[in-house]
Amino acid sequence: MELKAIARRFRWVLLAVAAAGSVAFISRDVVFGKPVEAYEAVRGDLVQTVVASGRIITPQRLSVGAVVTEHVVRIPVNEGQKVRKGDVLIELDDKDERAALEQARASVAQAEAKLRQLREVGLPAAEQTLAQAQATALNARQQYDRMKSLRDRGFVVQSQLDDAQRSLDIAEAQLRAAKLQVETNRPTGSDFALAQTSLDQARANLRAAQVKLEQTVIKAPVEGILIARNVEVGDVVQPGKELMVLAPAGETQVDVMIDERQLSRLALGQKALGSADAFPDQRFAAELVYINPAVDPLRGSVEVKLKVPDPPSYLVQDMTASVDIEVARRADTVYAPTETVRDANGTQPWVLAIRGFRAVRQPVKIGLRGDRRIEILDGVEAGDELIPATNGVVKAGQRVRAVSPQSPSR
Secondary structure (H helix, E strand, O other), rough: HHHHHHHHHHHHHHHEEEEHHHHHHHHHHHHHHHEEEEEEEEEEEEEEEEEEEEEOOOOOOOOEEEEOEEEEEEEEEEOOEEEEEOEEEEEEEHHHHHHHHHHHHHHHHHHHHHHHHHHHHHHHHHHHHHHHHHHHHHHHHHHHHHHHHHHHHOOOOOHHHHHHHHHHHHHHHHHHHHHHHHHHHOOOOOHHHHHHHHHHHHHHHHHHHHHHHHEEEEEEEOOOEEEEOOOOOOOOOOOOOEEEEEOOOOOOOEEEEEEHHHHHOOOOOEEEEEOOEEEEEEEEEEEEEEEEEEEEOOOOOOEEEEEEOOOOOOOOOOOOOEEOOOOOOOOEEEEEEEEHEEEEOOOOOOEEEEOOOOOOEEOOEEEOOOOOEEEEOOOOOOEEEEEEOOOOOOOOOOOEEEOOOOOOOO
């Protein structure tokens, strides 16, 4: 019986303690108000940004192709590989081109030999023939003069003088032919010019054969990255067909589409911070350099390009990236989280502030707007606690007390 009495007294004690705690908890809410999450207005520098996503691009792309029709025998590079200017991209079968090159070299050698023959053999031989013709003509002239003198004195008959005349005519004709032969073999002569022309043509054919052989090795015209490859070993390539696409190294840009409602905030030269989706923790600087004057009517957006002056090595063509474009900046101003301002797009925005443990509807004047923060020009001071609009339960005039959004409600 004594144990039962003790148990009853203990149970009554516990009930009394619990009741006292409940009364204390209820009294706290009655005195200090219902606990609600609230954000504090802050004074500091506010940056307004426009956020957009797009892709990494280079201002131009180069198509790499062949200028001869041949089989592909080797491709020493892969898609996505960085190449330097002059690196071999594709090698074509060059047997025919090498044979043509050897034939052209032989033609050059033959033309050079012909010219050398004129210079070293033809001209000296013609000069010797000329000397002989001059001597023969001189002798014939003297013989004719002698016969004419004798005929005038009656010592020889007319037929002998006629023979001397014929010998003289033949000698003078041979002399004229020898002179012409010398002239044609000299550097200003026709034979020499013809031989020089043949040599020039043979050398031009050699250069053409060399170029055609070089065209069987397709090299990178500039430094860059291969972003596409449309050829395999064994393929027959033809002039005009795109075999590879090269993104030249140099200026890197971010191409994004921005809602046309943001167009009034954009201006060339605005700074931005970008990040690649594949490397979200790494940021790079960018600058707005192009705003398309036309708006896409289907999407209601405008194309914008930002230059990346110092692109990190991990940025590659067509990589997805995001940018935060700084469109305005305000120093030493009061701002709060965007979700604390209600009817922000209306004519009379307001906040639900906590003042004296009571929720108070407070009209405000707002300034710069960002995705996460909004400037409050009037109606709120730094340190004021504001209830977010997501809390639709608390009404103006209700007794409340603020707790941090990161702290659990008690």
